[in-house]
Amino acid sequence: MLHVLAAQDSGELVQGLTAVGRGIVYGGAAIGPGISIGIVVGNAITAMARQPEAAGMVRTTMFLGIAFTEALALFGFVLAFIISG
Amino acid sequence: MADDAPVAAPELDIARDLVRRAIPLGLVVIVLSALVWRADGAWTAAFAMAIIIVNLLAAAGLMAWAARISPNALMAAVMGGFIVRMAIVALAIFAVKDASWVELPLLAFTLLFGQLGLLAMETRYVSGSLAFPGLKPGVVTKEARPS
Numbered sequence A: 001m002l003h004v005l006a007a008q009d010s011g012e013l014v015q016g017l018t019a020v021g022r023g024i025v026y027g028g029a030a031i032g033p034g035i036s037i038g039i040v041v042g043n044a045i046t047a048m049a050r051q052p053e054a055a056g057m058v059r060t061t062m063f064l065g066i067a068f069t070e071a072l073a074l075f076g077f078v079l080a081f082i083i084s085g
Numbered sequence B: 001m002a003d004d005a006p007v008a009a010p011e012l013d014i015a016r017d018l019v020r021r022a023i024p025l026g027l028v029v030i031v032l033s034a035l036v037w038r039a040d041g042a043w044t045a046a047f048a049m050a051i052i053i054v055n056l057l058a059a060a061g062l063m064a065w066a067a068r069i070s071p072n073a074l075m076a077a078v079m080g081g082f083i084v085r086m087a088i089v090a091l092a093i094f095a096v097k098d099a100s101w102v103e104l105p106l107l108a109f110t111l112l113f114g115q116l117g118l119l120a121m122e123t124r125y126v127s128g129s130l131a132f133p134g135l136k137p138g139v140v141t142k143e144a145r146p147s
Helices: A002-007 A010-050 A052-083 B010-067 B071-096 B104-125
Strands: B126-128 B133-135
Touching: A010 A052, A010 B071, A052 B010, A052 B071, A052 B104, A052 B126, A052 B133, B010 B071, B010 B104, B010 B133, B104 B126, B126 B133
Parallel strands: none
Antiparallel strands: none
16 A cells, blocks of 8 residues: 555645545535434424424524525535635 | 415525625625725625525525425425535536636635624524514515505
């Protein structure tokens, strides 16, 4: 493994590691909010099923929760591009 | 379930109100960015605010449309919409990332703090009661405005 790494041109290695890092940042930025939004929406639908008269209020809270969570994804996407230089 | 409790679209009201408040906030952000990064900063901040507004309007519109159909459709629309909207945002950023007028760090911080700031401001005007789902009664919306 070390021989392979040593044989690589340092520029290519940096490029490769940058691409890996970009993928990790981009993926992490999407997975975290994705899981969170799933939890928010799942619980909101449970709440609407239990108490249909509160559907409007639940949807309001759900929309704000989703929007707050998405800020992290938006930030992560740009960070991934910043890493690429 | 959606038929049992027909409600208006509170998320659309909130999104419209967010856009109304985003205009002065966006102008402040653009002016501040222009002071530091000149014209490039102003364009970058304007682009970031546009992404935030379009993203919020698209999310609200999709949710309001799906909520009229069924809870399953709402779940599918929110999760599928998240993937599609984030892909569109990523494509939009990818398309301009090498443009001469784009300052990527400013874009990242404007996206983060613009969205969080707008939402934090909006929470003051959101009602948490069954009587007024959505915005508080004093906040003027398109529906509530006298004709």
